Amino acid sequence: MTETESEAETGTGSTAGSGQTGEARTDVETGAGPTTEATTSSYGEAETDLAVHLDGITKRFPGVVANDNVDLRVERGSVHALLGENGAGKTTLMNVLYGLYEPEEGRVVVDGTERMFDSPRDAIDAGVGMIHQHFMLVDSMTVAENIALGDEPTKWFGMAVDRARIDREIRELCDRYGFDVDPSATVADLSVGVQQRVEILKALFRGADVLVLDEPTAVLTPQEVEGLYDVLDELTAQGKTIIFITHKLEEATHAADAITILRDGESAGTVVPDQTNKNDLAERMVGREVLLEIDSEPMTTGDTVLSATDITVEDTRGIEAVSGIDFDVRAGEIVGIAGVDGNGQAELIEAITGLRTPDEGTITYDGADITDWSRRRRIDAGMSYVPEDRHERGLVMPFNLVENSILGNQRASEFATDGRIDWENVRDHTDDLIETYDVRPPDPDADASSFSGGNQQKFIVGREFERDPSLVVATHPTRGVDVGSTEFIHDRLLELRQQGVAILLVSSKLDEVRALSDRLAVIYEGEFIDVTDPDEITEEELGLLMAGQRVETDSTGSSTAESGPGIRPDAGETGDDAETNASSNGGRSR
Numbered sequence: 001m002t003e004t005e006s007e008a009e010t011g012t013g014s015t016a017g018s019g020q021t022g023e024a025r026t027d028v029e030t031g032a033g034p035t036t037e038a039t040t041s042s043y044g045e046a047e048t049d050l051a052v053h054l055d056g057i058t059k060r061f062p063g064v065v066a067n068d069n070v071d072l073r074v075e076r077g078s079v080h081a082l083l084g085e086n087g088a089g090k091t092t093l094m095n096v097l098y099g100l101y102e103p104e105e106g107r108v109v110v111d112g113t114e115r116m117f118d119s120p121r122d123a124i125d126a127g128v129g130m131i132h133q134h135f136m137l138v139d140s141m142t143v144a145e146n147i148a149l150g151d152e153p154t155k156w157f158g159m160a161v162d163r164a165r166i167d168r169e170i171r172e173l174c175d176r177y178g179f180d181v182d183p184s185a186t187v188a189d190l191s192v193g194v195q196q197r198v199e200i201l202k203a204l205f206r207g208a209d210v211l212v213l214d215e216p217t218a219v220l221t222p223q224e225v226e227g228l229y230d231v232l233d234e235l236t237a238q239g240k241t242i243i244f245i246t247h248k249l250e251e252a253t254h255a256a257d258a259i260t261i262l263r264d265g266e267s268a269g270t271v272v273p274d275q276t277n278k279n280d281l282a283e284r285m286v287g288r289e290v291l292l293e294i295d296s297e298p299m300t301t302g303d304t305v306l307s308a309t310d311i312t313v314e315d316t317r318g319i320e321a322v323s324g325i326d327f328d329v330r331a332g333e334i335v336g337i338a339g340v341d342g343n344g345q346a347e348l349i350e351a352i353t354g355l356r357t358p359d360e361g362t363i364t365y366d367g368a369d370i371t372d373w374s375r376r377r378r379i380d381a382g383m384s385y386v387p388e389d390r391h392e393r394g395l396v397m398p399f400n401l402v403e404n405s406i407l408g409n410q411r412a413s414e415f416a417t418d419g420r421i422d423w424e425n426v427r428d429h430t431d432d433l434i435e436t437y438d439v440r441p442p443d444p445d446a447d448a449s450s451f452s453g454g455n456q457q458k459f460i461v462g463r464e465f466e467r468d469p470s471l472v473v474a475t476h477p478t479r480g481v482d483v484g485s486t487e488f489i490h491d492r493l494l495e496l497r498q499q500g501v502a503i504l505l506v507s508s509k510l511d512e513v514r515a516l517s518d519r520l521a522v523i524y525e526g527e528f529i530d531v532t533d534p535d536e537i538t539e540e541e542l543g544l545l546m547a548g549q550r551v552e553t554d555s556t557g558s559s560t561a562e563s564g565p566g567i568r569p570d571a572g573e574t575g576d577d578a579e580t581n582a583s584s585n586g587g588r589s590r
């Protein structure tokens with residue numbers, strides 16, 4: 001996908017479209033149920049009113065109909081959300097629109113013209129841009145270089161690129177859409193929110209009139225999310241059309257003019273936010289009521305399981321990514337770490353899980369100094385790990401689920417006898433994981449690469465939670481996971497906590513990390529800038545802390561965000577005495 005995209009040549013700049021905003025909300029009929037009829041409503045009287053019409057799209061993979069006669073009508077100048085369970089077919093549909101897949105049936109109509117896209121280059125030429133969840137920017141290059149990259153490859157390599165013109169065009173785009181982005185800034189120095197704007201600028205620079213965003217708020221702070229909404233408003237006010245994939249229901253109801261729900265590859269209707277709510281959307285997607293709250297009961301904690309003291313980790317350039325961090329996690333406790341990606345949490349977790357050795361500091365696990373232990377030894381001792389990057393660390397993509405189910409656990413006694421793997425047992429175990437964690441399609445022999453992102457994630461979470469661990473290190477366990485499965489993963493985490501498992505949870509989902517954690521640390525530029533009881537901090541305050549801004553006072557006037565030396569349950573305690581979590585509020589329900 002990346003290579004094809006980066007090769008694409010397009011025109012430069014873009015003119016404001018002719019559409020108008022605000023009308024989509026009243027034009028769309030409510031989808032009444034799981035039929036495609038709701039989508040073929042009065043939404044867009046004529047095809048020419050639509051920026052995008054995906055008409056009867058069917059796309060099959062071996063054994064799977066990913067899109068089954070799907071109809072998607074997106075009015076020009078509107079924001080359109082695409083919702084659906086994991087594996088419902090959202091990515092496939094957008095990949096059809098972006099020229100990555102050719103559908104077996106159906107028409108792709110962009111701006112009133114039927115198109116046959118052979119590649120993303122064709123889609124870009126037709127004014128369709130895609131902003132992926134993982135930004136495709138070169139950190140060491142400037143904004144302008146990133147934007148020009150791929151746009152004029154021949155001239156670029158011939159060093160004849162007209163930098164002044166590119167800078168001027170970027171500034172013009174920034175003025176037009178109200179972006180505060182400096183073309184000469186180095187991407188590595190920009191916040192995640194600004195990097196996302198660079199991606200949007202890149203698409204606009206190439207002439208995009210339709211922008212497809214894949215889970216655009218997954219890595220943003222609440223403040224950055226508000227900024228993104230402003231950007232979307234500005235883009236649509238000038239006639240651009242936005243389609244975004246999301247699992248966050250409030251995002252769909254808040255930011256979209258219309259919401260199309262996919263279910264099992266079919267369209268389950270298009271609704272307008274005024275005529276729906278989060279519970280209704282969840283039910284339409286999942287086919288059952290979903291509890292959107294987390295109930296965390298108070299727990300009595302046990303002995304300290306993990307203890308990290310004065311951990312310092314340098315990144316590959318020798319710069320301190322983590323500076324002198326201290327914390328403990330006890331049995332039966334969830335310690336959360338909240339932070340914007342790139343603030344040292346990845347390096348800290350790598351040190352804890354044995355993927356790298358800290359440059360300074362000590363890690364103990366069940367009382368033993370494991371600072372120099374290999375990853376294998378830590379796994380054998382009972383440490384589970386849900387990694388942040390499921391492709392790089394979570395799964396071996398060309399392996400099927402049976403093979404992936406015992407990754408890191410091949411020597412466990414239930415799977416191996418005399419050094420030989422007992423594949424029958426492994427297969428039974430895989431079937432259990434697939435069933436319990438609702439991995440779809442339920443095919444243990446399918447390669448990991450053929451599963452949708454959310455289903456891959458559910459499988460990894462299942463494998464790691466069901467290892468019988470004493471410590472679970474879970475980084476973004478529900479990223480890309482739909483509401484129904486997120487509910488299940490949260491429940492399972494709380495069950496593990498109930499059983500006395502120590503849990504270290506890293507998440508950029510603030511509602512999740514607040515609701516699940518017994519104690520919460522905020523990491524910023526490699527340090528814990530605050531350690532707090534999650535009940536004593538609002539989501540907004542947490543967002544500010546994550547952006548490095550200290551919260552001065554709470555409603556009673558006392559300080560709520562003092563800098564702490566580290567995260568220990570209670571200074572003065574040995575850490576081995578029992579303590580009740582969440583005792584201040586008698587449990588949480590958020």
Ligand SMILES: Nc1ncnc2c1ncn2[C@@H]1O[C@H](COP(=O)(O)OP(=O)(O)OP(=O)(O)O)[C@@H](O)[C@H]1O
Nearest residue numbers: 061066086087088089090091092450451452453454
């Ligand atoms: N390259 C592929 N090969 C085989 N099957 C595929 C391929 N890509 C997708 N599928 C299947 O098509 C179906 C739809 O997948 P898709 O990725 O579109 O879902 P999604 O709605 O985007 O899910 P998620 O929310 O998990 O990202 C799934 O059953 C998936 O396993």
